[in-house]
Structure formats: structure tokens, C-alpha cells
Amino acid sequence: MAEQSQGTWLSPATYERLQAELEEMTTVRRAEIAQKIEAARSEGDLRENGGYQAAREEQSKMEGRIIELTHLLENAHVSEPPSTDVVAPGNVITATIAGEEERFLIGSREQADLVNVEVYPENAPLGQAIMGLKVGDKTKFQAPNGRKIPVEIVKIESLDH
Incomplete structure (x- = not known):
């Protein structure tokens, strides 16, 4: 997206x-x-x-x-954080990335001040690849080194303010 x-x-x-x-x-x-x-x-x-x-x-x-x-x-x-039905900016995502479970925010570093997690911009390769996905969905994104990295969405949470 x-x-x-x-x-x-x-x-x-x-x-x-x-x-x-x-x-x-x-x-x-x-x-x-x-x-x-x-x-x-x-x-x-x-x-x-x-x-x-x-x-x-x-x-x-x-x-x-x-x-x-x-x-x-x-x-x-x-806007208020989006629903947790699909991955969208403002959601905190738990995903399995290349076999490792990670928790991160899709958004900006300014939002990161509110939560203690890694931040991935929505226009970064990972953000673009998972935008709109639901829990259980799988995809791959291309890392800067050209490698295709598998991702599975485990959990979608709303950003707490």
C-alpha cells in the first residue's frame, strides 16, 4: 500500500x-x-x-x-489510532520476521515517544509490505540488501496514548 x-x-x-x-x-x-x-x-x-x-x-x-x-x-x-482489524499507521504490531518475533509501531519516531517499541515508517519496505494485512497473514518484504524476508502478522494492537 x-x-x-x-x-x-x-x-x-x-x-x-x-x-x-x-x-x-x-x-x-x-x-x-x-x-x-x-x-x-x-x-x-x-x-x-x-x-x-x-x-x-x-x-x-x-x-x-x-x-x-x-x-x-x-x-x-x-486521527485517533485506527482499528486493529488490519495493519495501519498507528498500530503496534507483533510479527514473526525471519523466524524472530518482534513488536513494533508502524508510524513516525514522534509517535515512538508514547510507546517503548521500535518504529518502522509506513513507507519503509516492511511497512509497505504489511500495510492492510490481518492477523495470520503472511508476506515477504525486500530488505535493503535485496533479500526477501518472510513476515507473519501475530497481533495488531492500538497505540495507547
Whole structure:
């Protein structure tokens, strides 16, 4: 199944948490870092000013996260976790993969903050291969090394928030 055209699936709780993080960064954190940069700038030679360099690096990382969050939130598909009838983004899956039982979330790393499991994006080879399957269904997915890996769906659970 192809990636949803609406973008990455997020639960309402995760969407709200990420919006709050973005708001904090674009208001409070930007101002704090600007003050750090200004204070360090007043200390003199910027080429050998460790405080200035550290503040600029912090600013760069934060601006990168702001861009990432803005894109994610603008393109997110927000809904409650789907039913557990079939594999879908937001479900926690127990599957036998190449003979080993694994438990993982189909979704984004932002959702992973809510559960302590491995995360596979829905557009990753494993995610694409199992999307829409039911408990007991078997398939194979192609690993990056080209190997076909067998998968059997054992359990489908809803993501708890």
C-alpha cells in the first residue's frame, strides 16, 4: 500500500505535543538563543569565542528542528489510532520476521515517544509490505540488501496514548 497522501499519521496527543514544542521554540527558545549570541558577541573576537560558536550551533540545530516540525505538522494526517482489524499507521504490531518475533509501531519516531517499541515508517519496505494485512497473514518484504524476508502478522494492537 502506498504512503498516505495526507502525510505522516499522528495521534491528536502527539500532534498537540509537537505543536507545543514548535511554539516553545519559535517564541521562547529563539529569544533565549538570540540573547546568548548577543552576550557572546559582546565578548570580542568571534573567531576564538567558544560561547558564540556554541550559541550559533545551538541556534542552527533549533532552526533545523523548527523546519522539520513545521513540515511534519503541515503535512500530518491526524486521527485517533485506527482499528486493529488490519495493519495501519498507528498500530503496534507483533510479527514473526525471519523466524524472530518482534513488536513494533508502524508510524513516525514522534509517535515512538508514547510507546517503548521500535518504529518502522509506513513507507519503509516492511511497512509497505504489511500495510492492510490481518492477523495470520503472511508476506515477504525486500530488505535493503535485496533479500526477501518472510513476515507473519501475530497481533495488531492500538497505540495507547
